[in-house]
Amino acid sequence: MTDDQSPDDDDRLARLYRETDDDAEPPGEWSSLRAMIGAARADGFDEEPPARIDALLMAAARQHAPAPRPRWWQRLAAWMKPVMLHPATAGALALVVVVGVAGVMYRRGDREVAQPPAPTIAPPVDQRSVTTAPPAVVTPPPEESERGAAVAPVAVAPPPPAPTPIAPRPSEPPAGPSPKRPPPANKPAATAGAGGGPTTMTTGALDEAAEADQLGVEGPAPDDGVAQVPPPPPPPPVALPDRQATTAGDKGATVADLLRLARSAAAARDCEKVRVLSAQVLARDPAYHKAVFARDAAIAACLPAQLGY
Amino acid sequence: MLTEPDEDLMVRYQGGEVRAFEVLLGRHRKPVYNFILRYVGDKETAEDLLQETFMRVIKGAEAYKRQAKFTTWLYTIARNLCVDQTRRRKHRKHASLDAPMAADEDSGTLLDVVAGNEMPSDRKTVNKQLHARLQHAIATLGDEQREVFLMREFLDMPFKQIAEVVGVPENTVKSRMRYALEKLRLELDEYKDLAKAAP
Numbered sequence: 133m134t135d136d137q138s139p140d141d142d143d144r145l146a147r148l149y150r151e152t153d154d155d156a157e158p159p160g161e162w163s164s165l166r167a168m169i170g171a172a173r174a175d176g177f178d179e180e181p182p183a184r185i186d187a188l189l190m191a192a193a194r195q196h197a198p199a200p201r202p203r204w205w206q207r208l209a210a211w212m213k214p215v216m217l218h219p220a221t222a223g224a225l226a227l228v229v230v231v232g233v234a235g236v237m238y239r240r241g242d243r244e245v246a247q248p249p250a251p252t253i254a255p256p257v258d259q260r261s262v263t264t265a266p267p268a269v270v271t272p273p274p275e276e277s278e279r280g281a282a283v284a285p286v287a288v289a290p291p292p293p294a295p296t297p298i299a300p301r302p303s304e305p306p307a308g309p310s311p312k313r314p315p316p317a318n319k320p321a322a323t324a325g326a327g328g329g330p331t332t333m334t335t336g337a338l339d340e341a342a343e344a345d346q347l348g349v350e351g352p353a354p355d356d357g358v359a360q361v362p363p364p365p366p367p368p369p370v371a372l373p374d375r376q377a378t379t380a381g382d383k384g385a386t387v388a389d390l391l392r393l394a395r396s397a398a399a400a401r402d403c404e405k406v407r408v409l410s411a412q413v414l415a416r417d418p419a420y421h422k423a424v425f426a427r428d429a430a431i432a433a434c435l436p437a438q439l440g441y
Numbered sequence: 442m443l444t445e446p447d448e449d450l451m452v453r454y455q456g457g458e459v460r461a462f463e464v465l466l467g468r469h470r471k472p473v474y475n476f477i478l479r480y481v482g483d484k485e486t487a488e489d490l491l492q493e494t495f496m497r498v499i500k501g502a503e504a505y506k507r508q509a510k511f512t513t514w515l516y517t518i519a520r521n522l523c524v525d526q527t528r529r530r531k532h533r534k535h536a537s538l539d540a541p542m543a544a545d546e547d548s549g550t551l552l553d554v555v556a557g558n559e560m561p562s563d564r565k566t567v568n569k570q571l572h573a574r575l576q577h578a579i580a581t582l583g584d585e586q587r588e589v590f591l592m593r594e595f596l597d598m599p600f601k602q603i604a605e606v607v608g609v610p611e612n613t614v615k616s617r618m619r620y621a622l623e624k625l626r627l628e629l630d631e632y633k634d635l636a637k638a639a640p
Contacts, residue, residue: 141619142612145600148622149593165626169594172575175568178595179484181474181491186466189495193454193462196499200457 387413387420394431403434410435447511455502462502466495469512473519476591480523482580490526494519516596517606520588527584571632578628586621589614 148162169177202210215221385393390409397405410431414421426432442450442464453461473494478487497518505514579587588607592598600618604611 142615145615145618161626162622165622165629166594168571168629168632169575169625172568172571173595175572177572177575178471178475179478181470182488185488185492186470188492189466189499190459190463192496193466193499194459196502197457197459197462198455198503201455 387417387425390416391425391428391431394425395428398428398430398434406431406434407436448507448509451502451505451511452507455505462499465498465511469515470495472596473515476516476595477519477523479576479579479591479595480520480588481526482576486526490519490522493522510602512596512598513602513605516592516598516602520592520606523588524584571629574629574632578625581628582621582624586617586624589617590621590625593618 144162148166216225390413394406394409394413397403397409410421410425413425426435442453442461445453445461445464447465447468450461450465454465470491474487474491477490477494478484481487481490494515498515505511579590582590585607589603592603592606593600598606600611600614604614607614
């Protein structure tokens with residue numbers, strides 16, 4: 133069949149099948165033919181396919197139905213699964229997680245979590261052990277060690293450029309073994325035990341300091357062997373027993389010890405210290421405070437009258 | 442789902458919805474079957490080809506692209522199967538004039554309705570005659586004219602889409618259609634008035 137379609141034929145076909153927008157009359161000879169064909173189809177010329185074919189096709193459609201397409205995240209998970217299950221990948225990811233968590237904690241300032249808590253209460257120290265030199269971080273010069281002086285542990289801190297020793301009291305005996313208490317800030321500790329040298333404490337102060345140590349003085353243990361941060365400058369020698377006594381009461385001293393300290397303070401007319409100790413005794417054992425502590429004549433002189441005992 | 446376009450239903454079937462294919466089958470089974478039946482002229486062959494057509498749709502569903510028009514794809518499959526079937530038979534069998542027109546034995550033969558000169562009076566007989574003559578006229582068309590005529594009249598395809606399926610220019614399709622119409626008009630001219638006059 134050749135392609136001999138003329139424009140006129142094209143127009144006739146277009147009018148026959150209403151493919152143009154105009155309402156042109158379709159060609160009569162073809163339109164009657166189409167009407168006859170349409171009537172025949174409406175009267176049963178078209179046939180229905182057998183129903184068994186539908187059943188066969190539906191069975192085949194169910195059998196060959198494509199598997200449901202997975203979502204994008206399902207495809208991603210299917211792709212990632214063998215990769216993630218590899219031991220090396222799993223280990224690397226675990227490492228990344230650990231490092232990530234540590235990084236986050238570091239950024240939040242949670243570094244202290246991994247550090248041991250600082251000791252709050254130092255164990256009581258035997259006074260006799262104070263004379264033995266604990267392992268010091270900074271060893272004094274050899275000539276000083278050879279002189280047999282007990283060397284107190286010295287914190288790692290540069291010595292002051294110009295130490296100004298305090299002149300000893302007339303009644304002060306030659307300084308013995310230095311206690312473990314750090315020396316005053318304006319005095320290097322290594323010089324405290326040097327024979328005949330000036331000391332920073334009187335004998336009484338040393339006794340009280342030792343006593344306070346026995347009761348449990350705050351500070352690092354003598355044998356902890358760990359370099360400690362330099363303690364804050366201690367108070368002047370005269371005030372040292374007061375502070376130690378005050379803190380001693382906080383660290384587990386018995387009321388009897390506090391009573392003894394209070395008597396000493398009262399004898400020294402240090403009513404302020406007596407009142408501090410009184411408050412501590414009262415807090416620990418009110419009955420003892422009323423029956424014993426406040427009955428002491430020297431102590432009662434320092435206590436306010438409104439106690440009412 | 443019943444009003445969805447064919448392409449959407451095919452995509453649904455790609456997603457595993459068998460119900461979508463059921464809708465597609467119900468929508469196209471009858472036109473495709475009649476196209477094949479009028480093309481090959483044999484019911485048994487038409488049923489086989491109809492089944493094969495939709496089986497190819499089922500098996501090719503995963504490769505279907507949403508951009509392709511479903512009917513173009515479906516009718517191309519059906520048409521190619523008909524062409525292959527016709528080539529296998531070498532010589533297309535025309536409907537036997539002494540064969541029953543329908544499955545029941547009382548339906549008569551094509552010879553009964555074609556050879557008679559007198560016009561039947563009742564509607565049923567007129568329809569039977571008309572169907573037989575129409576089937577005969579279609580069967581006498583050439584393959585190229587017949588496939589174009591069937592696609593335009595029975596599948597209601599526009600000429601442009603027929604050209605895509607057949608693989609020829611649109612003007613060629615129209616030319617074939619014109620020849621087919623002229624031949625059918627001559628074959629059925631005597632039934633033109635009868636079809637109008639029948640009650």
